Amino acid sequence: MLEFDLLKENEPAGEDRSRLGRITTDHGIIETPIFMPVGTVGSVKGVSKEDLDHCGAQIILGNTYHLYLRPGCDVIEPMGGLHKFISWDKPMLTDSGGFQFFSLAKLAKFSDEGVNFQSHIDGSRHFFSPERAVEIQMTLGSDIMMSLDWCMGHPATEAQAMEALKKTTAWAKRGYDFWKSRGGANNLFGIVQGGMYKEFRSLSAQQITDIDFPGFAIGGLSVGEPTEIMYEMADHTLPLLPQNKPRYIMGVGTPENLVTLVGMGCDMFDCVMPSRNARNGKLFTSFGAINIPNAKFKTDERPIDDACGCYTCQNYSRAYLRHLNKTKELLSYRLNTIHNLYYYLDLMGKMRDAIKENQFLAFKKDFFSARQE
Amino acid sequence: MLEFDLLKENEPAGEDRSRLGRITTDHGIIETPIFMPVGTVGSVKGVSKEDLDHCGAQIILGNTYHLYLRPGCDVIEPMGGLHKFISWDKPMLTDSGGFQFFSLAKLAKFSDEGVNFQSHIDGSRHFFSPERAVEIQMTLGSDIMMSLDWCMGHPATEAQAMEALKKTTAWAKRGYDFWKSRGGANNLFGIVQGGMYKEFRSLSAQQITDIDFPGFAIGGLSVGEPTEIMYEMADHTLPLLPQNKPRYIMGVGTPENLVTLVGMGCDMFDCVMPSRNARNGKLFTSFGAINIPNAKFKTDERPIDDACGCYTCQNYSRAYLRHLNKTKELLSYRLNTIHNLYYYLDLMGKMRDAIKENQFLAFKKDFFSARQE
Numbered sequence: 001m002l003e004f005d006l007l008k009e010n011e012p013a014g015e016d017r018s019r020l021g022r023i024t025t026d027h028g029i030i031e032t033p034i035f036m037p038v039g040t041v042g043s044v045k046g047v048s049k050e051d052l053d054h055c056g057a058q059i060i061l062g063n064t065y066h067l068y069l070r071p072g073c074d075v076i077e078p079m080g081g082l083h084k085f086i087s088w089d090k091p092m093l094t095d096s097g098g099f100q101f102f103s104l105a106k107l108a109k110f111s112d113e114g115v116n117f118q119s120h121i122d123g124s125r126h127f128f129s130p131e132r133a134v135e136i137q138m139t140l141g142s143d144i145m146m147s148l149d150w151c152m153g154h155p156a157t158e159a160q161a162m163e164a165l166k167k168t169t170a171w172a173k174r175g176y177d178f179w180k181s182r183g184g185a186n187n188l189f190g191i192v193q194g195g196m197y198k199e200f201r202s203l204s205a206q207q208i209t210d211i212d213f214p215g216f217a218i219g220g221l222s223v224g225e226p227t228e229i230m231y232e233m234a235d236h237t238l239p240l241l242p243q244n245k246p247r248y249i250m251g252v253g254t255p256e257n258l259v260t261l262v263g264m265g266c267d268m269f270d271c272v273m274p275s276r277n278a279r280n281g282k283l284f285t286s287f288g289a290i291n292i293p294n295a296k297f298k299t300d301e302r303p304i305d306d307a308c309g310c311y312t313c314q315n316y317s318r319a320y321l322r323h324l325n326k327t328k329e330l331l332s333y334r335l336n337t338i339h340n341l342y343y344y345l346d347l348m349g350k351m352r353d354a355i356k357e358n359q360f361l362a363f364k365k366d367f368f369s370a371r372q373e
Numbered sequence: 374m375l376e377f378d379l380l381k382e383n384e385p386a387g388e389d390r391s392r393l394g395r396i397t398t399d400h401g402i403i404e405t406p407i408f409m410p411v412g413t414v415g416s417v418k419g420v421s422k423e424d425l426d427h428c429g430a431q432i433i434l435g436n437t438y439h440l441y442l443r444p445g446c447d448v449i450e451p452m453g454g455l456h457k458f459i460s461w462d463k464p465m466l467t468d469s470g471g472f473q474f475f476s477l478a479k480l481a482k483f484s485d486e487g488v489n490f491q492s493h494i495d496g497s498r499h500f501f502s503p504e505r506a507v508e509i510q511m512t513l514g515s516d517i518m519m520s521l522d523w524c525m526g527h528p529a530t531e532a533q534a535m536e537a538l539k540k541t542t543a544w545a546k547r548g549y550d551f552w553k554s555r556g557g558a559n560n561l562f563g564i565v566q567g568g569m570y571k572e573f574r575s576l577s578a579q580q581i582t583d584i585d586f587p588g589f590a591i592g593g594l595s596v597g598e599p600t601e602i603m604y605e606m607a608d609h610t611l612p613l614l615p616q617n618k619p620r621y622i623m624g625v626g627t628p629e630n631l632v633t634l635v636g637m638g639c640d641m642f643d644c645v646m647p648s649r650n651a652r653n654g655k656l657f658t659s660f661g662a663i664n665i666p667n668a669k670f671k672t673d674e675r676p677i678d679d680a681c682g683c684y685t686c687q688n689y690s691r692a693y694l695r696h697l698n699k700t701k702e703l704l705s706y707r708l709n710t711i712h713n714l715y716y717y718l719d720l721m722g723k724m725r726d727a728i729k730e731n732q733f734l735a736f737k738k739d740f741f742s743a744r745q746e
Contacts, residue, residue, distance in 0.1 A: 042696065046703040049688075071671075071696040078672045079692055087688050298444070299451045315422075315460050319452055323415065323444040330419045330706050 002144070002187040002214045004246050008355060009265075012243070017265040018360045020352060023246055025143040026186070027083065027091045028058070032246060032267040033351055035258065035344045036061045036093060038275065041070055042086040045275050046337035049088055054311055055338060056345035059091040059144075061270045064137055065100035068126075069119050073139045081141030093270070094142040096133045096175075098149040098191070098219065099251065110150060110167065130171035131178040134188060138179075142186060146217065147175040149191040154225040161195030164220075168193045169207040176211050189248065191219040196229050198236045205240035216241045217248040217268075231260060238265045255284055255347055259367050262351050263360065274344045278336035281325040284343040288371045292336070297322040310342035311335075375517065375560040375587045377619050381728060382638075385616070390638035391733045393725060396619055398516040399559070400456065400464045401431070405619060405640040406724055408631065408717045409434045409466060411648065414443055415459040418648050419710035422461055427684055428711060429718035432464040432517075434643045437510055438473035441499070442492050446512045454514030466643070467515040469506045469548075471522040471564070471592065472624065483523060483540065503544035504551040507561060511552075515559060519590065520548045522564040527598040534568030537593075541566045542580040549584050562621065564592040569602050571609045578613035588619040595624045595644075604633060611638045628657055628720055632740050635724050636733065647717045651709035654698040657716040661744045665709070670695040683715035684708075 008020040021032040037044045037052065039060045044052060052060065062082060071085075079085040083092060097115070101108040105117035114129035128136075130148040137145035148171045150164035172190045179188045190213040194200030209216060218237050221230050234249055238261075241247045248268035249261055258269055274284065281292040285305035290297075292304070303313035304321065312321070312335040324332035354363035381393040394405040410417045410425060412433045417425060425433065435455060444458075452458040455465060470488070474481040478490035487502035501509075503521040510518035521544045523537035545563045552561045563586040567573030582589060591610050594603050607622055611634075614620045621641035622634055631642055647657065654665040658678035663670075665677070676686035677694065685694070685708040697705035727736035 041700045041702065042693070043700075043702045043704045048704060048707070070700055071692075075672055075692060075696065079674065079690070085690075085693055085696075087693070299448055301452065317452070317458075319444075319448060320415070320458055320460070323448065323458075327414045327416075327443055329414065329416045330703065331416045331421060333703050334421070334707070 004215065004244065006244055009243070010355065010358070010360060012239070012265070016263060016361050017238070018262050018351070018355045019265055019267060020355045021246065021267055023091075025091045027089060027143050030058045030091055031352055033258075033262045033348055033355075034058055034268055035348045036268065036270040037341050037344075038063070038270055038272045039086070039088075040272075041066045042082060044337075044341070046279065046333040047275075047341065051311075051334070051338050052341070055341040056349060057090070057341065059093060060088065062092055062094045062140065062142070063097075063100060064094045064133065064140065064146075065097035065105070067094070067140060068097070068136050069121055073136060077139050081139070083141055091143040092141075093144040094137045094140055094146065095250070096137070096146040096148040096191075097128055098146075098151045101128075102151040102153060102223070112167070112170065114148065114171070130175040134175045134179050135182075138182060138185070144215065145179070145186060145188045147172045147188060147190050147213075149193055149219050151220050151223065152193065152195050154196060154223050154229075156195045158195075158197060158200075161193075161197055161200050164195070165193050165200055165204045168219075169204065172208055172211055172213075176213065187214040189213055189215040189217050189246075191217045191250070192237055192241070193220045194237075195220060196225055196233060198233070201233055201237045202240060205237055209240070209242055213245070215246040215248065217250050219250045221249060222251045222253055222271075227257070230257075231264075234261055234266065235264050255344065256368070256371070258344070258347065259351065259364055263364055274340035275337050278340040279333050281332075281336065283321075283336060284340050286370055292318065292321050293325050294322070304339055305343075308339065308343065309346070310339050312339040312342075375619075377588065377617065379617055382616070383728065383731070383733060385612070385638070389636060389734050390611070391635050391724070391728045392638050392640060393728045394619065394640055396464075398464045400462060400516050403431045403464055404725060406631075406635045406721055406728075407431055407641055408721045409641065409643040410714050410717075411436070411643055411645045412459070412461075413645075414439045415455060417710075417714075419652065419706040420648075420714065424684075424707070424711050425714070428714040429722060430463070430714065432466060433461065435465055435467045435513065435515070436470075436473060437467045437506065437513065437519075438470035438478070440467070440513060441470070441509050442494055446509060450512050454512070456514055464516040465514075466517040467510045467513055467519065468623070469510070469519040469521040469564075470501055471519075471524045474501075475524040475526060475596070485540070485543065487521065487544070503548040507548045507552050508555075511555060511558070517588065518552070518559060518561045520545045520561060520563050520586075522566055522592050524593050524596065525566065525568050527569060527596050527602075529568045531568075531570060531573075534566075534570055534573050537568070538566050538573055538577045541592075542577065545581055545584055545586075549586065560587040562586055562588040562590050562619075564590045564623070565610055565614070566593045567610075568593060569598055569606060571606070574606055574610045575613060578610055582613070582615055586618070588621065589614045590621040590623050590641075592623045594622060595626055600630070603630075604637075607634055607639065608637050628717065629741070629744070631717070631720065632724065632737055636737055647713035648710050651713040652706050654705075654709065656709060657713050659743055665691060665694050666698050667695070677712055678716075681712065681716065682719070683712050685712040685715075
């Protein structure tokens with residue numbers, strides 16, 4: 001079961017709304033604010049569990065849609081659940097599939113009952129009701145499960161956003177009731193939708209927080225809208241979520257996004273960006289991102305970032321990483337992913353330290369000014 | 374500089390001709406018989422240097438043809454040589470490019486002067502003389518360099534095999550003289566060719582061993598001929614090589630090949646098989662090879678091989694490895710490669726122990742009978 005201890009909250013209504021917390025789950029403790037690396041089908045692409053430990057990962061995310069299709073519950077259940085199957089003994093969060101129905105599944109058909117969708121792998125048809133989405137996550141054994149939601153893209157009309165909002169609320173209630181009826185083990189979070197309409201976000205937040213979920217997420221952001229609108233929605237919605245429960249913004253974002261949103265009071269993040277960009281050779285540093293394939297790194301003996309303590313920076317030059325990227329060597333994906341995940345998780349750790357020491361605004365200022373050099 | 378200590382040789386003319394040796398290089402000691410993982414462009418595909426340590430790698434191989442094209446000497450030279458560039462501080466052997474001219478380079482044209490070839494990457498034209506092949510390897514800083522040779526496929530006519538043999542001898546002399554004229558640092562090995570003709574193998578061995586190379590290789594095997602012919606050529610040629618210098622059969626082979634050829638007195642091997650097969654899901658075990666994608670492993674909780682001490686077998690089930698293979702996860706390549714390389718290097722270690730304890734024939738018998746179960 002989840003416990004959330006809000007260790008510190010700076011100025012709930014002021015310029016610095018950053019929070020320091022601690023989530024306790026059956027698989028261990030998560031210090032917030034935290035970033036969760038994405039392990040889509042039961043593996044964070046390119047890295048091992050020891051790499052994740054080195055990077056400072058406290059919790060990883062699995063995608064229910066992907067795991068349901070491959071390897072499927074008929075494998076994960078007899079193997080003793082997802083933790084055992086993938087040999088990961090720390091906390092794990094799974095999403096509900098809602099985002100994949102929006103981004104990936106072909107011909108997803110939404111009804112009051114749930115979502116009828118076609119596998120992106122073999123075209124087979126499947127159905128997720130809000131109950132089934134929770135049931136699958138219970139089979140996976142996730143420490144934190146997510147309610148089935150309807151994630152709307154951008155732009156969406158008021159009518160579309162309202163329809164998605166209504167279904168998300170109805171499904172949240174059904175998922176919650178199902179979860180409780182099955183004993184309420186582990187944790188189920190509710191998701192606020194409402195598109196890019198503040199009044200809809202308010203309404204959704206009110207309806208979703210009326211349900212006694214152990215934590216709350218803001219979904220439907222980072223779906224194509226300008227960053228300023230994403231910030232506006234987050235800034236509007238975060239204060240509407242209960243103070244004493246974790247707040248999670250799904251699928252966000254860049255390092256700059258994380259620093260900004262932590263300043264607005266967000267506790268949890270996930271995003272494929274650090275791992276996906278790593279595979280493409282885009283590496284994050286304390287002075288901004290660099291593209292390692294760039295010819296200027298051809299004989300550059302320096303590490304990616306002198307200020308970085310990761311395995312990659314301690315062992316390899318930009319020149320070698322460029323070579324591995326150009327030759328598409330498997331080691332390239334691993335070394336770059338280690339660096340980017342380390343960067344993200346180290347950034348979260350630095351933010352936690354800054355909050356602890358009442359230095360978050362100064363940290364934020366330094367963070368952004370180092371990028372403008 | 375290379376020293377070779379022949380610590381033990383069982384029965385030079387008998388049924389068990391296995392040898393135990395120790396090669397000392399500037400970058401450390403190699404215990405023979407040994408298998409050398411292949412790090413084509415400066416990375417053993419899928420694994421890190423720590424993984425290689427775990428697998429028991431004492432020396433790795435780099436391909437001069439590939440490294441010359443990418444990243445090129447204009448990168449490796451200013452970066453301080455290949456060891457420094459790739460962060461590998463143990464011994465390294467590089468081939469001469471001869472095998473790639475046979476297998477990969479388009480429109481390679483052989484003349485007395487050397488090989489004019491077209492890059493398989495961008496079609497650009499390049500020229501390797503025997504001197505240039507050595508010079509490039511000196512720039513790489515290889516502990517063991519190989520003479521430029523002409524590797525003939527199978528089948529080849531007598532005329533073709535003889536032409537390749539003659540050029541290989543002429544180039545060996547020129548490469549050796551060049552190496553000596555440049556100070557003779559590190560080590561240069563000669564390569565015996567001669568196709569699948571015993572009398573040519575004898576002639577080539579005589580000509581090549583007339584040159585005072587620190588070690589000798591048998592090239593042109595495993596180029597499409599039946600295994601029995603490969604064994605016949607190795608069995609014929611190995612005794613023609615000097616007893617007090619290392620003997621290396623290039624590009625071979627299966628675990629069964631290694632055990633058989635160690636029994637014939639071979640000291641060194643390299644092959645892409647363990648790493649390439651790993652990426653395809655073919656895994657070596659003490660009871661033969663298994664194909665991890667096979668449906669029968671779907672919920673198999675056992676490790677690949679109960680008898681294996683590798684990281685993969687200590688941490689992951691066949692079911693998870695099957696899942697990673699089916700979903701083409703990057704972790705699949707790494708975990709499988711660690712297992713296969715560990716298997717190969719552990720096999721070499723077991724053979725060294727058996728030779729030391731005068732048990733090689735018993736070991737060989739057990740090895741093959743375990744595969745017939």
